Amino acid sequence: MPTDAAEARRAGGAGAPGGLRRGFPAGRAALVTYLMAGYPDRERSLAALRAAAAAGADVVEIGVPFSDPLADGPVIQQAAEEARRAAGGPFGLAETIALAAEFLGEEGCDGPPVALMTYLNPMLRLGLAETARRAVAAGVSGFIVPDMPFDAAGMWLEAAEGLDTVLLAAPTSTPERLARIGAESSGFVYCVSSLGVTGERSELSEELAGYVRRVKAATDLPVAVGFGVGTPDQACAVARVADGVVVGSAIVRLQEDAAAVAAFVGSLAEAVRGARQRCP
Amino acid sequence: MPALAALASGFREAWADPAFRGELDALLRDYVGRPTPLYMARRLAAETGLAHVLLKREDLAHTGAHKVNNTLGQCLLAHRMGKRRVIAETGAGQHGVATATTAALLGLECSVFMGVEDIRRQALNVYKMRLLGAEVVPVSDGAGTLANAVTAALRHWVERVEDTFYVLGSALGPHPYPLIVRELQSVIGEEILQQLAERGMTVRDVDAVAACVGGGSNAIGTFHPFLREVPVGERPLLVGAEAGGEGVDTPRHGASMTRGEPGVLHGHYSYLLQDEAGNPLEAHSISAGLDYPGVGPEHAYLRDAGLVRYEPVTDAEALEAFALLCRTEGIIPAVESSHALALLPRLAEELGPRATVVVTVSGRGDKDIDVVREAGLGAD
Numbered sequence: 231m232p233t234d235a236a237e238a239r240r241a242g243g244a245g246a247p248g249g250l251r252r253g254f255p256a257g258r259a260a261l262v263t264y265l266m267a268g269y270p271d272r273e274r275s276l277a278a279l280r281a282a283a284a285a286g287a288d289v290v291e292i293g294v295p296f297s298d299p300l301a302d303g304p305v306i307q308q309a310a311e312e313a314r315r316a317a318g319g320p321f322g323l324a325e326t327i328a329l330a331a332e333f334l335g336e337e338g339c340d341g342p343p344v345a346l347m348t349y350l351n352p353m354l355r356l357g358l359a360e361t362a363r364r365a366v367a368a369g370v371s372g373f374i375v376p377d378m379p380f381d382a383a384g385m386w387l388e389a390a391e392g393l394d395t396v397l398l399a400a401p402t403s404t405p406e407r408l409a410r411i412g413a414e415s416s417g418f419v420y421c422v423s424s425l426g427v428t429g430e431r432s433e434l435s436e437e438l439a440g441y442v443r444r445v446k447a448a449t450d451l452p453v454a455v456g457f458g459v460g461t462p463d464q465a466c467a468v469a470r471v472a473d474g475v476v477v478g479s480a481i482v483r484l485q486e487d488a489a490a491v492a493a494f495v496g497s498l499a500e501a502v503r504g505a506r507q508r509c510p
Numbered sequence: 511m512p513a514l515a516a517l518a519s520g521f522r523e524a525w526a527d528p529a530f531r532g533e534l535d536a537l538l539r540d541y542v543g544r545p546t547p548l549y550m551a552r553r554l555a556a557e558t559g560l561a562h563v564l565l566k567r568e569d570l571a572h573t574g575a576h577k578v579n580n581t582l583g584q585c586l587l588a589h590r591m592g593k594r595r596v597i598a599e600t601g602a603g604q605h606g607v608a609t610a611t612t613a614a615l616l617g618l619e620c621s622v623f624m625g626v627e628d629i630r631r632q633a634l635n636v637y638k639m640r641l642l643g644a645e646v647v648p649v650s651d652g653a654g655t656l657a658n659a660v661t662a663a664l665r666h667w668v669e670r671v672e673d674t675f676y677v678l679g680s681a682l683g684p685h686p687y688p689l690i691v692r693e694l695q696s697v698i699g700e701e702i703l704q705q706l707a708e709r710g711m712t713v714r715d716v717d718a719v720a721a722c723v724g725g726g727s728n729a730i731g732t733f734h735p736f737l738r739e740v741p742v743g744e745r746p747l748l749v750g751a752e753a754g755g756e757g758v759d760t761p762r763h764g765a766s767m768t769r770g771e772p773g774v775l776h777g778h779y780s781y782l783l784q785d786e787a788g789n790p791l792e793a794h795s796i797s798a799g800l801d802y803p804g805v806g807p808e809h810a811y812l813r814d815a816g817l818v819r820y821e822p823v824t825d826a827e828a829l830e831a832f833a834l835l836c837r838t839e840g841i842i843p844a845v846e847s848s849h850a851l852a853l854l855p856r857l858a859e860e861l862g863p864r865a866t867v868v869v870t871v872s873g874r875g876d877k878d879i880d881v882v883r884e885a886g887l888g889a890d
């Protein structure tokens with residue numbers, strides 16, 4: 231059963247009008263794009279974010295550079311390392327929130343809602359309450375924290391009032407766990423498409439449709455699928471069964487060049503928008 | 511993660527099963543060579559100004575370190591849980607060698623993740639792992655040391671949870687690992703208590719017990735039975751030695767208890783050496799087994815509760831203790847263990863010349879010969 235607090239969170243917080251849910255349009259799947267803050271440097275990461283938003287991203291995830299990214303594949307891991315190196319000083323959660331504030335300031339409230347993807351320790355370091363306060367002030371809508379065990383998420387969920395916290399479901403999650411993830415998540419539920427770290431896969435799991443159906447049965451939130459989606463064709467296939475498609479590594483790979491990001495995100499957006507009719 | 515839940519229940523059932531415990535105990539006796547001796551080191555005691563020094567000789571366990579107690583238990587558990595493949599991370603290489611050894615014993619496929627810097631420092635152990643049939647996977651991320659190897663192994667494990675068991679090397683990581691490793695290593699402290707009794711001594715005759723702390727497995731295995739079985743008033747002083755490197759006032763050390771801040775790494779909340787943004791820092795120690803930026807979570811609790819004291823020992827102090835044990839007792843200890851031995855003169859000063867101290871010699875020093883030679887020991 232969802233708790234009252236979870237119910238309140240799902241209604242959307244004051245700091246983020248409509249929350250992440252606003253990024254999921256009726257009638258078609260949403261395109262969720264992941265970009266690494268500060269990669270290859272601060273300016274170009276900002277340019278890439280703008281390019282992705284203009285080319286049709288419905289929700290934007292901004293990754294926080296971290297040295298020990300347990301859930302990320304080589305592309306994102308290396309981008310995080312490069313971002314930290316390029317900054318020449320600290321570039322972590324605080325700097326990423328500042329970057330998000332700048333991006334959101336330009337996009338206004340018409341732009342796609344923003345979720346930060348970070349690991350738990352940078353949040354603890356900045357302070358959970360301080361993290362939430364700064365994120366709300368920046369206009370950030372939510373957080374995705376892959377190493378936050380949700381049995382231990384209580385402290386953060388309390389601090390995160392006004393912010394969505396997207397929980398992750400895995401193909402190996404038991405029905406009991408899916409029910410809790412569905413009830414406690416807010417904004418959307420993130421389905422990790424296959425076991426392992428982020429990165430493109432040549433083939434998506436055949437059981438994807440059934441897995442997404444199981445997650446959808448556990449929640450009334452939108453259900454987005456990520457980890458391994460890297461081409462417009464794959465995005466299209468996922469968009470037919472899920473409410474959202476998350477593309478990360480394939481975009482981060484192009485992040486040095488805003489024009490390339492624009493073109494690629496444009497092709498993904500087109501594929502996702504046309505998916506309910508047919509896949510190319 | 512479902513795999514962790516399965517591991518927790520798998521371990522709980524195995525630990526309660528007399529057949530599993532019987533098989534483990536028999537192998538500990540016949541294969542590992544337990545109990546390891548509790549040796550009265552008279553010349554070392556005289557040199558350090560103590561009445562008695564008792565050495566718990568984990569260096570005499572098969573593969574040359576306490577690590578094998580843990581890998582035997584975990585590999586048996588892997589076997590029982592139907593996994594055909596094990597992976598491990600290693601710093602000094604001792605845990606890798608121990609895992610490769612017990613995997614060979616039980617017919618399990620084995621891959622060991624190791625930082626490229628540690629591969630360089632511990633060439634002998636790398637070679638042993640390969641002889642034992644294991645694959646050594648080089649990890650070039652970050653500093654190429656233990657923390658990077660743990661990250662790589664965890665990342666790999668998520669991809670292969672279906673057929674793979676992760677044999678974690680110390681009392682750290684996500685639950686239930688710290689618990690599993692503590693239970694498997696507690697054989698060290700249990701034997702100490704029993705061996706004291708066999709000598710006609712009681713715990714009251716012991717003033718202090720010392721062990722080195724990397725992730726904290728040999729220390730928790732040494733201390734836990736004292737914490738569990740001996741009332742506070744009768745308990746000896748328990749002291750952990752952590753890597754002081756070039757000094758805790760320099761950036762080059764691994765003293766997470768002395769200089770770390772609370773933080774999360776590799777799925778556990780404990781003391782962590784980290785930068786302002788919450789990135790774990792590279793730890794440094796002359797011993798590859800101690801340069802981890804964190805420490806097992808139970809040690810953080812024991813420290814905060816005032817039940818165990820933790821002190822940094824520098825590279826130079828460890829080398830001095832290494833040389834001293836070689837010369838006084840004809841025992842070449844691991845550089846890790848030398849950190850614990852370096853506490854002896856300090857304890858003599860604090861407790862006086864009538865004091866008795868037990869030290870766990872967690873491993874033997876063959877693997878460190880190049881390191882101590884490079885540091886200039888025995889040059890003249």
Ligand SMILES: Cc1ncc(COP(=O)(O)O)c(C=O)c1O
Binds near residue numbers: 604605681722723729
């Ligand atoms: C001989 C020896 N002692 C101690 C350690 C430190 O580990 P722990 O603190 O888990 O016992 C190691 C680690 O590799 C080791 O090889």
